Amino acid sequence: MEEAEAAERRFSDQTCFPELARFNDGVTMETFRDWAAPLLASKDPLVRDYLKSKLAELIGDDAGKAGQVVDWARDAQGAEFKVLLSGLRESDAVQRPQVAARLLEAGLDKGLPLERRAGMLSALDSQKRLTPDAMDRMAEFARDPASAEAGWAATRTLGRVMTRESENLGDASPYLDRLITIATDSPDEQIRHLAQTAPLHNSPVLDAKTTDRFARILQSEGNEDGRDAAAQVLAMSSDKERVLKLFTDSFNREQSVCVRWALFRFSARVAGRDALPVMAQMATVDPRFQPLYGTFEALYAQGNVDFIRIWNELPDQNPFGCMDRHQ
Amino acid sequence: MPRFLQGLRALGGLTLMLASCPAWSTPPAAKPALNGESCSVQGLMDQLRQGMGSSSKAYRDYLNAVLREAAVTLPSGELRAAFDRETDPAMVEQLAAALVARSEREAEKDALQAVARRALEDRDPSVRAATVRAMRRTGALEKTGDMYERLMRDGSPEVRMEAAQNLIEDNQYVYSGYHGPATDTAVNAATASTDPKVTAKILESLDTRKLGPEAGQKLLGMLGHESADVRRSAALALGGVPAAQMGPAREALVGMYRGERDAGVRKALVQGIAELGFADAVPELRKLRSVDPSMAPEIDAWIRALESGVQEWGLLLREKQRLQQVR
Numbered sequence: 001m002e003e004a005e006a007a008e009r010r011f012s013d014q015t016c017f018p019e020l021a022r023f024n025d026g027v028t029m030e031t032f033r034d035w036a037a038p039l040l041a042s043k044d045p046l047v048r049d050y051l052k053s054k055l056a057e058l059i060g061d062d063a064g065k066a067g068q069v070v071d072w073a074r075d076a077q078g079a080e081f082k083v084l085l086s087g088l089r090e091s092d093a094v095q096r097p098q099v100a101a102r103l104l105e106a107g108l109d110k111g112l113p114l115e116r117r118a119g120m121l122s123a124l125d126s127q128k129r130l131t132p133d134a135m136d137r138m139a140e141f142a143r144d145p146a147s148a149e150a151g152w153a154a155t156r157t158l159g160r161v162m163t164r165e166s167e168n169l170g171d172a173s174p175y176l177d178r179l180i181t182i183a184t185d186s187p188d189e190q191i192r193h194l195a196q197t198a199p200l201h202n203s204p205v206l207d208a209k210t211t212d213r214f215a216r217i218l219q220s221e222g223n224e225d226g227r228d229a230a231a232q233v234l235a236m237s238s239d240k241e242r243v244l245k246l247f248t249d250s251f252n253r254e255q256s257v258c259v260r261w262a263l264f265r266f267s268a269r270v271a272g273r274d275a276l277p278v279m280a281q282m283a284t285v286d287p288r289f290q291p292l293y294g295t296f297e298a299l300y301a302q303g304n305v306d307f308i309r310i311w312n313e314l315p316d317q318n319p320f321g322c323m324d325r326h327q
Numbered sequence: 328m329p330r331f332l333q334g335l336r337a338l339g340g341l342t343l344m345l346a347s348c349p350a351w352s353t354p355p356a357a358k359p360a361l362n363g364e365s366c367s368v369q370g371l372m373d374q375l376r377q378g379m380g381s382s383s384k385a386y387r388d389y390l391n392a393v394l395r396e397a398a399v400t401l402p403s404g405e406l407r408a409a410f411d412r413e414t415d416p417a418m419v420e421q422l423a424a425a426l427v428a429r430s431e432r433e434a435e436k437d438a439l440q441a442v443a444r445r446a447l448e449d450r451d452p453s454v455r456a457a458t459v460r461a462m463r464r465t466g467a468l469e470k471t472g473d474m475y476e477r478l479m480r481d482g483s484p485e486v487r488m489e490a491a492q493n494l495i496e497d498n499q500y501v502y503s504g505y506h507g508p509a510t511d512t513a514v515n516a517a518t519a520s521t522d523p524k525v526t527a528k529i530l531e532s533l534d535t536r537k538l539g540p541e542a543g544q545k546l547l548g549m550l551g552h553e554s555a556d557v558r559r560s561a562a563l564a565l566g567g568v569p570a571a572q573m574g575p576a577r578e579a580l581v582g583m584y585r586g587e588r589d590a591g592v593r594k595a596l597v598q599g600i601a602e603l604g605f606a607d608a609v610p611e612l613r614k615l616r617s618v619d620p621s622m623a624p625e626i627d628a629w630i631r632a633l634e635s636g637v638q639e640w641g642l643l644l645r646e647k648q649r650l651q652q653v654r
Contacts, residue, residue, distance in 0.1 A: 014397035015363035016370055021378050024386040026356025038361045046392050053385030169649055203642055205635070240636050272605065272638045303570040305605040307638035309536060312505075 015044050029058050029065055033072065033080070040079045048083060055087025066093035070102050073120065074112065081116070085123040100127055104134055107150065108141055118153035125160040132174060139178035142195070145187045152191050155182055159198030166202035176204055180213045189223055196221070196229045199236075206237040215246055224256045228322075231262040235269035243270050244278050251282050258322035264289055265296075269307045273300040292319060366397040368405040372418070379417055391421070398425035399434045407441065416457040419445075423461030431465055443471045452483035459489040468497050468509055475512055479520035490516070491525045495532060504534030514542040514564075523554035530560035535567040543572045547579055555589040562595035566602030567640075577603045584615055593622055601629045602640055609633050 017023075017039070027035050032055060039047050059065045066088055073084045093099050106112065107120035121138070124130070130138070138158055142151040162175030176199060183195035196217060206214065211234065218230040231250075237243045247263045247270070254260050264282050267275040276297060283289040299310050311317065318324070364370075371394050378390050398406070406429070410422040423442045430439035439462075446458040459478065462468075468475070478490035494513040502509045510533065517529040530549070538546070546568075549561035562583075565576040580599045587593050597615070601608050609630055616626045632647035 013400060014366050014393065016366035016374070016393065016397070017361055017363055018370060018374060019359040019361055020386070020389070021374065021381075022356070022359035023361060024378075024381060024383050026359065031356075031358070035358055035361070042361075042363045044363065046389055046396060049392075050385055050389040053388060054383065057383055057385055166645075169645070169652055203639075205637070205646065236637070236642075238635065269638050271636060299570075303573045305603075305607070305638075306640050308640070309570075 014046075015042060017042075017044075017047065020047075020050075024054065027054065027058070029068065032058060033076075036080070036083070040083065043079075048079065051083050052086040052090060055083065056090035056092075059088065059091035059093050061092040061096070063093050063096045063099050066091060066096070066099040067102055070099070070106055070120075074106065074116070081119060085119050089123040089126045094123070094126060095128060097131075100124060100130075100134070104137065107154070108137060114148050114150045117150040121150055121153040121157055125157040127157075127161050127164075128168075129165060129170070130158070130161050130175070135174060135178050139182055142182045142191055143186045147191075148188070151186070151188065152194060155179070155186075155191055155194045155198070158182075159194070159201065162198065163202040166204065172202055172204045173207075173210075176210060180210065180217075183217055183226075184213070189226075192221070193223060193226050193229070196226045196233075199233045200229060203233075203236050206234065208239060211237040211239055211242065218246070218250055224259050227254075227256070227259045228262040231259070231266045232269070235266040237270070240271050240274075244275060248278055248281060252285060257286075257288065257320045260286060260289075261320050261322060264292065265311070268296060268310060272305065272307065276300065288320075366393070366401065368401050368409055371397060371401075372409060375421055376415075376418065379421075391424075394421050394425045395428045398428040399432050401425070403429065403435055403438075407438070410441070410445075414451070414454065416451070416453040419454050420457035420461050423458045427462055427465050427467060430467075430470075439467055439470055443467070443474050446486075447474060447477055447481075452481075452486055455481065455483065456485045456489045459486060459493060463493045464496050464500050466501065468493070468501075468512055475516040476519045479516050479522070479525065484522065484524075487520065487522055487525045488528070491520075491528045494529050498533060504536050507537035507539055510535055510537050511539045511542040514538065514546055518545045518549060523552070523557050526552075527554070527556040527560040530557070530564040533564050533567075535564050536569055538568050538572065540572065543568055543576075547575065550579055550583055555592050558587070558589070559592045559595040562592065562599040566599035568603075573603050581611060581615070585618055590621070593619065594625055597622070597626055597629055601633060601643075605638070605643070606633050606636065 023035055023039070036051050039051060055069070059069060069084050069088045073081060073088070076084050088094055088103075094103070103120050103124050107117045107124070109117065112120075135158065138154040141147050142154045142158075144151060147154070158175055158179055162172050162179065165175065166172045179195045179198045183192055186192045186195065214230050214234050214237075218227055218234060221227050221230065231247065234243050234246070244267060247267050251260055251263045254263065260282070264279055267278050267282070279289075279293055279296060283293040295314060296310065299313055304310050304313065375390050375394065378386055381387055406422065406425060410419070410426060413419050413422055423445070426435070426438040426442050429435045442458055442461060446455055446462070449455045449458065462471075475490055475494060479487060481487050481490070494516055498504060498506075498509050498513055504510065513529055513533055514535075517526045520526045520529075526549070530546075535546070546561055546564055549557055550565075552558050552561065562580055565580060568576050577600065580596050580603070584593065584596050587596060597612065600611060604611065612626050612630055616623055628647055628651050631650050632643055635643075635646050637643045637646055
């Protein structure tokens with residue numbers, strides 16, 4: 001028995017740090033980097049999470065300390081760089097305007113390598129809101145052909161703060177406005193796609209102008225995934241009739257069966273059971289949709305009303321193999 | 328945060344204040360030797376016992392995670408013996424969680440049974456409550472038979488509430504409402520409880536999309552409960568039942584509205600009716616509007632939200648909140 005237990009112990013892959021209590025009680029802003037180095041070198045993920053949260057506690061709501069961490073992050077390497085920015089991101093002080101401004105400056109600083117700027121811009125994603133000026137500068141940067149991964153990070157931050165704003169029942173429209181600009185204008189397909197899919201996380205109700213702008217993406221985006229996302233976003237337009245008409249026209253002209261499948265199923269997200277005539281017509285244009293039409297019709301006849309429920313009741317959510325086309 | 332930590336946090340705040348008073352009195356702490364070593368039951372127990380009162384949430388979170396992570400490879404005999412011996416509720420919770428983690432990863436099959444037994448049989452209600460918490464957000468619910476119905480009859484209100492919290496969080500975070508047997512376990516426990524507060528707590532936020540027919544009948548029965556809180560929560564739960572049960576649920580809620588005197592229950596009835604019908608509920612809601620003039624604003628808010636044509640329940644709830652906020 002003892003032997004077996006000794007063997008089990010040998011295989012233990014979780015590392016323990018008996019002195020961590022002393023670290024925790026004694027560490028200060030001044031000693032953090034020096035003391036944390038051996039812990040980071042251990043590559044233990046629990047310890048790394050601890051260091052992030054501990055740094056956030058040390059920063060507290062102190063803008064000066066937060067600014068210090070931004071400075072450290074300008075030249076810190078590897079795991080330390082990530083811990084510094086994650087700790088800052090979690091801290092209370094990051095919500096202070098001067099700290100957010102400093103992060104944004106670093107993120108847009110041409111003197112820093114792009115991957116570092118991406119980290120700085122990502123650390124802004126815990127903001128409760130962004131100022132109109134910050135939104136403009138991030139959106140402009142994301143449309144810059146040279147912005148690469150940092151432009152991608154700026155776009156993701158705009159999307160994440162928009163989602164948070166929506167969750168708090170705030171106004172998502174200033175963020176959405178910038179994101180649609182990126183979704184339309186960025187020369188980088190990945191950045192455009194990120195902006196096109198950002199509203200899928202908060203499903204804003206679209207007004208007439210936003211509906212117009214997303215309709216243009218549906219009609220002109222060269223990337224199928226972008227048109228697919230546009231269909232899903234447009235399903236939340238307040239102008240149901242217009243979107244059903246748009247979906248019908250687009251379906252007829254659309255060559256990709258995957259985008260056709262998006263237009264077909266998201267018609268149900270537009271208008272529920274009332275979309276069935278439109279879906280029936282699509283199934284006449286493309287007979288591959290006949291059995292799918294039958295399924296939707298039956299699910300509505302059974303009394304289902306919620307689109308999510310309908311979607312989850314489908315016997316096959318991937319009838320054309322579209323979900324795995326990128327693998 | 329677990330209740331046992333709240334008092335400790337207050338104390339921790341105090342020591343932090345005292346420690347930071349005269350800077351000259353505390354020389355900078357010496358850098359601890361941060362060597363990682365393989366974990367042992369005794370070492371972890373010592374670290375936990377010392378550290379769980381720490382004022383640093385980051386450190387407490389680390390300690391909470393590390394024993395669960397190490398659990399699979401710790402010697403099982405030692406771990407079980409430590410669990411059987413331990414009487415401090417906070418430590419029992421840690422050790423129980425480690426045993427549950429072992430059982431979840433199938434390192435040990437009967438570990439969970441030992442935990443369940445202690446949740447039901449320990450003499451100290453704080454230990455029973457702590458053991459129940461240790462099973463939260465795990466798959467324990469599927470392997471513990473009628474434990475939750477029995478916990479509903481526990482003499483301690485704390486234990487009953489902790490059990491209710493498990494049923495809520497397991498259904499929400501482990502199964503996302505998609506596992507019928509887990510939904511039924513929650514409804515069976517809620518209806519077996521003689522504590523109206525506990526019944527209401529379980530039912531008010533329960534996702535019932537996969538509710539079984541028998542549990543559905545029990546839920547309908549709760550509409551006649553003498554406690555308004557229970558009737559309110561049952562009405563909310565009935566809003567989400569599967570298509571096959573929607574007809575009887577709608578009839579029950581509509582039929583009950585006129586005779587119901589409690590304003591909170593009436594609000595819940597209206598919400599349940601809205602969820603069961605989406606836009607189709609509008610004519611019914613118009614009819615109910617004259618029954619009680621004080622309910623008219625609430626019903627109007629629902630009608631406006633439903634008429635927006637949004638096809639997903641979560642988004643409809645948000646639209647209703649948003650529309651009420653704008654007014």
